Amino acid sequence: MNQSNSETKNSDHVVIVTGGARGIGNAFAQRLAEDGFHVAIVDTQGANQSAQALQHAGFSAAGYSANVTHASDWDALLKDIVSSGKALHGLVNNAAMFASLDMQSFEQVTREEWMQVMEVNTYGPFLATQKVAPILAANGGGSIVNIASTSPLKGVTGMPHYVCSKGAVIAMTRTLARELGDRGINVNAVAPGFTLSEGIMLNTEHVEKFRDIGKNARAMKRDQLPRDLQGAVSFLMSPDSGFMTGQTLVVDGGAYFV
Numbered sequence: 001m002n003q004s005n006s007e008t009k010n011s012d013h014v015v016i017v018t019g020g021a022r023g024i025g026n027a028f029a030q031r032l033a034e035d036g037f038h039v040a041i042v043d044t045q046g047a048n049q050s051a052q053a054l055q056h057a058g059f060s061a062a063g064y065s066a067n068v069t070h071a072s073d074w075d076a077l078l079k080d081i082v083s084s085g086k087a088l089h090g091l092v093n094n095a096a097m098f099a100s101l102d103m104q105s106f107e108q109v110t111r112e113e114w115m116q117v118m119e120v121n122t123y124g125p126f127l128a129t130q131k132v133a134p135i136l137a138a139n140g141g142g143s144i145v146n147i148a149s150t151s152p153l154k155g156v157t158g159m160p161h162y163v164c165s166k167g168a169v170i171a172m173t174r175t176l177a178r179e180l181g182d183r184g185i186n187v188n189a190v191a192p193g194f195t196l197s198e199g200i201m202l203n204t205e206h207v208e209k210f211r212d213i214g215k216n217a218r219a220m221k222r223d224q225l226p227r228d229l230q231g232a233v234s235f236l237m238s239p240d241s242g243f244m245t246g247q248t249l250v251v252d253g254g255a256y257f258v
């Protein structure tokens with residue numbers, strides 16, 4: 001078990017949640033705040049408002065308006081966290097392009113669209129890990145959780161760039177688990193099924209295509225909600241998962257069995 005994970009959690013321990021301003025990421029921010037962490041919400045939109053909402057509810061949080069693909073944004077926000085005197089404990093790589101994507105056949109996806117999805121969904125978490133891991137290692141260790149998807153496990157039509165990006169996130173989780181194990185850092189992934197997040201509810205095309213298909217494929221035939229994912233991330237940030245790394249936890253109501 002790594003040192004950081006074995007310590008008592010309190011608001012001097014920071015977990016960064018990317019894309020934490022809304023949807024699934026915001027559910028993670030809420031749960032990790034309830035777990036006693038100081039939560040650093042990193043998002044291109046709404047980070048400060050979401051952090052303020054947590055503060056008003058009595059939790060410890062800060063918001064950073066930042067793009068996960070920009071190295072200078074990471075340098076600035078990590079400098080702020082380190083200089084605050086709080087110890088960085090973990091990173092949840094949740095920010096991604098998904099809810100805003102249109103359905104397309106594989107012939108329609110342009111090079112520009114492919115590169116944009118890959119940049120945010122794969123380079124973003126990779127860059128975040130490059131920036132955060134040395135600080136975690138200096139603190140004695142920590143936990144990184146990458147939000148993947150069940151789409152690469154099943155093969156899903158209509159978003160080939162997205163599905164490939166999430167397959168890469170699972171592969172990245174495995175290779176970075178190997179890279180970082182000796183530094184006391186565990187790296188795991190959570191693969192959600194189709195989840196009625198705020199962003200998804202704004203995209204009627206996604207809801208119409210996937211909601212009933214997703215529900216009917218599950219052993220537990222109901223909609224998946226952001227709160228269904230909170231426990232997995234809480235566990236992966238806790239000492240209880242301290243000797244677990246490189247794994248992908250599927251949380252989808254039993255549609256896909258590993």
Ligand SMILES: NC(=O)c1ccc[n+]([C@@H]2O[C@H](COP(=O)([O-])OP(=O)(O)OC[C@H]3O[C@@H](n4cnc5c(N)ncnc54)[C@H](O)[C@@H]3O)[C@@H](O)[C@H]2O)c1
Pocket residue numbers: 018019020021022023024025042043044045066067068069093094095096097098099100120124147148149150191192193194195196197198199200
């Ligand atoms: N909703 C689903 O059905 C579903 C299923 C499987 C996996 N996921 C994954 O869960 C995660 C969250 O999904 P969601 O439905 O809540 O998505 P969402 O689009 O509603 O939220 C994504 C958040 O990330 C932020 N973001 C996007 N690009 C960013 C960037 N470059 N830098 C910083 N922040 C950025 C957005 O502003 C937004 O707040 C994603 O990784 C998604 O791929 C979602």
